[in-house]
Amino acid sequence: MPIYLRGLQLLSLEDQQSISSKILAEFIGTNAWQIRKDFSYFGDFGTPGRGYDIKKLQKRIRKILNLDKTHKAALVGVGNLGSAILSYPGFKIFGCEIAAALDSNPKKIGKTKGGIKIENINNINSLKRRNIDIGIIAVPSEVAQQTADLLVKSGVRSILNFSSRHLDIPKKVKVISIDIAMELARLPYYMPSS
Amino acid sequence: MPIYLRGLQLLSLEDQQSISSKILAEFIGTNAWQIRKDFSYFGDFGTPGRGYDIKKLQKRIRKILNLDKTHKAALVGVGNLGSAILSYPGFKIFGCEIAAALDSNPKKIGKTKGGIKIENINNINSLKRRNIDIGIIAVPSEVAQQTADLLVKSGVRSILNFSSRHLDIPKKVKVISIDIAMELARLPYYMPSS
DNA sequence: GCATGTGAAGGAATTCACAGCA
DNA sequence: TGCTGTGAATTCCTTCACATGC
Numbered sequence: 001m002p003i004y005l006r007g008l009q010l011l012s013l014e015d016q017q018s019i020s021s022k023i024l025a026e027f028i029g030t031n032a033w034q035i036r037k038d039f040s041y042f043g044d045f046g047t048p049g050r051g052y053d054i055k056k057l058q059k060r061i062r063k064i065l066n067l068d069k070t071h072k073a074a075l076v077g078v079g080n081l082g083s084a085i086l087s088y089p090g091f092k093i094f095g096c097e098i099a100a101a102l103d104s105n106p107k108k109i110g111k112t113k114g115g116i117k118i119e120n121i122n123n124i125n126s127l128k129r130r131n132i133d134i135g136i137i138a139v140p141s142e143v144a145q146q147t148a149d150l151l152v153k154s155g156v157r158s159i160l161n162f163s164s165r166h167l168d169i170p171k172k173v174k175v176i177s178i179d180i181a182m183e184l185a186r187l188p189y190y191m192p193s194s
Numbered sequence: 195m196p197i198y199l200r201g202l203q204l205l206s207l208e209d210q211q212s213i214s215s216k217i218l219a220e221f222i223g224t225n226a227w228q229i230r231k232d233f234s235y236f237g238d239f240g241t242p243g244r245g246y247d248i249k250k251l252q253k254r255i256r257k258i259l260n261l262d263k264t265h266k267a268a269l270v271g272v273g274n275l276g277s278a279i280l281s282y283p284g285f286k287i288f289g290c291e292i293a294a295a296l297d298s299n300p301k302k303i304g305k306t307k308g309g310i311k312i313e314n315i316n317n318i319n320s321l322k323r324r325n326i327d328i329g330i331i332a333v334p335s336e337v338a339q340q341t342a343d344l345l346v347k348s349g350v351r352s353i354l355n356f357s358s359r360h361l362d363i364p365k366k367v368k369v370i371s372i373d374i375a376m377e378l379a380r381l382p383y384y385m386p387s388s
Numbered sequence: 389g390c391a392t393g394t395g396a397a398g399g400a401a402t403t404c405a406c407a408g409c410a
Numbered sequence: 411t412g413c414t415g416t417g418a419a420t421t422c423c424t425t426c427a428c429a430t431g432c
Contacts, residue, residue, distance in 0.1 A: 029360040066382035084278035090375030158381040166223040174384035181284030187352040188260035190368035
């Protein structure tokens with residue numbers, strides 16, 4: 001579903017008011033019936049013969065994905081990757097905002113990156129009070145688990161994990177992991193005989 | 195399979211020589227039977243009663259994933275994210291190396307980031323000659339498709355795409371896409387009523 | 389006894405075809 | 411006619427149980 005929302009965002013500039021599953025499918029690289037099937041799980045979306053109203057569809061998917069309210073995230077670890085994330089422009093079209101950046105390195109604390117002041121990791125207890133319920137882990141993998149424990153203790157309800165470690169976490173907290181190196185390492189498999 | 199290899203890398207420091215599917219499963223967060231099933235598709239790996247020889251298993255998986263030879267990648271787009279990728283330490287444990295960095299911004303060309311000199315995007319034609327067969331796209335999404343076209347024309351056989359756009363590419367070229375913002379945007383769905 | 393490898397059951401996701409509505 | 415929504419068929423993946431081998 002998030003892919004559909006992203007596709008609509010990238011297309012909504014057009015003057016069109018509605019879009020067919022076929023056109024959307026071509027744009028995002030999937031099949032028309034896949035889209036219709038996915039939508040059907042959440043009820044009726046479009047009108048036969050005409051297609052889907054773009055604005056309505058966006059609003060609908062945002063509601064389903066719980067993106068109709070702004071969500072705040074805290075980044076832990078302002079290294080190279082963390083800095084890139086802080087400056088990343090793509091979050092706000094999904095209604096997400098990085099509201100805090102934490103690090104343990106005294107040399108970084110107090111400085112500003114991407115318009116956000118880097119705080120001491122000890123501030124992590126304040127996340128709940130500040131309505132931050134997403135944690136982003138961009139620390140070295142050796143300290144990823146303890147960082148995750150801290151985030152959970154501070155009331156975060158989901159985590160985006162950029163470390164190469166699996167996180168052992170109470171299952172009420174949702175974790176999504178992205179290991180950039182591992183994704184790259186998957187490619188050679190598809191390039192036989194080289 | 196890449197996850198198993200990653201898990202073994204992170205565990206291989208231990209003095210153990212062999213490992214059971216149960217232990218490995220706990221470490222990487224899956225089940226023992228899943229591991230055994232996955233391995234079984236590629237033939238016999240371990241010895242009953244004893245487990246899997248760590249070194250042998252690593253070598254075996256590397257061969258399957260085509261990671262037994264070093265692969266070279268070219269990064270296109272040295273912005274915030276691109277810079278982070280250049281400095282990323284995790285690639286070499288998978289036998290991957292970023293051998294070139296390209297950008298179109300004259301102010302960046304010639305400078306050095308992460309030990310690699312940034313080249314003019316026009317150099318992209320030299321990739322084949324330099325045995326670079328992986329492209330990494332870290333450019334703004336508006337120019338992602340044309341960048342992909344250039345990479346394909348220059349002989350790249352697989353692409354790691356960090357843009358938010360689906361890439362229309364001949365299907366002999368494998369594409370893996372990572373959209374950081376979208377991954378983050380998936381989390382609120384799992385945090386009901388907030 | 390301990391841990392692997394695998395057939396079989398079960399469940400989930402894709403794919404198809406088509407009825408029904410604008 | 412054009413496009414949606416959905417049952418049915420198919421394929422794929424996950425889960426289990428257990429026979430086999432060290």
